[in-house]
Amino acid sequence: MKHALFGIAAISVAVASCAPASKLPQVDQARAEAERSKQYELVILDHVSAWKRLHNTAYPILRKNADFCGERVGKSYSFKMISAGHFGDGLEEHALSSGITKRPYVIALPEESSAAKAGVREQDVLVAIDDWRIPEDDYHRELSRQLEEQSQDNSSLAMTFLRDGEELQIDVPLDRICDFSLVLQRKELINAFADGKRLIFTTGIMNLLRDDDELAAVIGHEMAHNTMGHIDKKMGNAAIGLVFDLFFAGIGVNTQGAFSNAAGAAYSQDFEAEADYVGLYYMYHAGYNIDDAPTVWRRMSLGNPASIQESISSSHPSSPERFVALEDTIQEIRRKVKNGEPIVPNEGYEFSTGQPEQKPDTDNAGS
Numbered sequence: 001m002k003h004a005l006f007g008i009a010a011i012s013v014a015v016a017s018c019a020p021a022s023k024l025p026q027v028d029q030a031r032a033e034a035e036r037s038k039q040y041e042l043v044i045l046d047h048v049s050a051w052k053r054l055h056n057t058a059y060p061i062l063r064k065n066a067d068f069c070g071e072r073v074g075k076s077y078s079f080k081m082i083s084a085g086h087f088g089d090g091l092e093e094h095a096l097s098s099g100i101t102k103r104p105y106v107i108a109l110p111e112e113s114s115a116a117k118a119g120v121r122e123q124d125v126l127v128a129i130d131d132w133r134i135p136e137d138d139y140h141r142e143l144s145r146q147l148e149e150q151s152q153d154n155s156s157l158a159m160t161f162l163r164d165g166e167e168l169q170i171d172v173p174l175d176r177i178c179d180f181s182l183v184l185q186r187k188e189l190i191n192a193f194a195d196g197k198r199l200i201f202t203t204g205i206m207n208l209l210r211d212d213d214e215l216a217a218v219i220g221h222e223m224a225h226n227t228m229g230h231i232d233k234k235m236g237n238a239a240i241g242l243v244f245d246l247f248f249a250g251i252g253v254n255t256q257g258a259f260s261n262a263a264g265a266a267y268s269q270d271f272e273a274e275a276d277y278v279g280l281y282y283m284y285h286a287g288y289n290i291d292d293a294p295t296v297w298r299r300m301s302l303g304n305p306a307s308i309q310e311s312i313s314s315s316h317p318s319s320p321e322r323f324v325a326l327e328d329t330i331q332e333i334r335r336k337v338k339n340g341e342p343i344v345p346n347e348g349y350e351f352s353t354g355q356p357e358q359k360p361d362t363d364n365a366g367s
């Protein structure tokens with residue numbers, strides 16, 4: 001008897017632990033379905049606004065530094081387009097109901113760009129280039145071909161847009177820019193990297209960076225990896241990977257296994273320091289407030305206190321070293337502006353990172 005009572009008590013405890021005790025509201029499936037559409041729409045609009053921020057912030061950096069890009073200099077019609085098909089099968093219908101069209105739709109148009117001055121507006125829909133009319137579907141490959149071919153031979157593109165139900169033709173002048181494509185990855189991971197041809201950013205890092213000056217600091221850094229040929233140099237010297245990760249150290253991922261020895265890591269630290277240094281010049285030329293750049297490293301250290309620690313075996317300089325080096329670089333640029341000197345990076349820069357026994361020398365940066 002006693003045994004049986006114990007059994008009943010045990011069952012009632014088990015039931016209570018796997019079912020809620022409260023009387024819950026019945027979910028109205030029709031309303032949930034409407035909310036589902038709303039949430040898809042929010043994802044689409046958030047993606048569009050992240051692209052808009054990335055493109056509009058990066059464009060002045062790509063354009064105002066064209067003289068420093070060597071062979072990578074190219075021509076651009078300057079705006080960013082997106083189409084409903086970009087979102088894939090599952091989201092295309094929601095993109096269409098959010099106002100994104102099947103044909104390319106202008107989502108970002110940098111203020112100072114030649115296209116903006118020529119009269120292009122956000123939300124214009126591209127319907128023709130020269131006499132090639134863009135079909136509703138399966139046009140992406142031909143569109144890339146047309147844009148590339150026509151840009152090669154001309155200084156402007158004859159584009160026809162649909163705006164408020166009417167077509168208008170605009171001769172869009174091409175800007176001279178550093179020809180690196182931007183990539184936006186929809187990931188929480190806080191990261192940005194460069195691979196020689198592209199500049200890649202996650203939505204995670206964009207959310208971490210509070211304003212466009214901070215984002216510009218990271219864009220400048222990544223572009224410097226490409227323009228300074230770090231990928232090729234790194235491959236040639238150590239063959240330790242194609243991709244530079246700006247924030248490997250900052251997010252607590254152990255990168256030590258990726259490097260064969262401390263010398264390789266120290267070398268990599270020098271590339272990181274050079275990307276910070278040269279990138280700040282790019283940021284300056286694009287008209288951003290360089291005083292905000294060091295703050296990025298305080299923000300990174302809040303995300304991961306491990307990046308504060310000095311470590312010769314790390315692939316990246318510590319965040320305090322990066323902060324101080326950027327402060328010195330700001331002083332260097334300000335001094336050049338004041339003295340009327342050319343605002344270009346010093347050649348033969350002596351890196352202080354990778355040699356922890358030597359403290360950074362503020363005078364070194366300016367010499």
Ligand SMILES: [Zn+2]
Nearest residue numbers: 244246272275
């Ligand atoms: Zn880097």
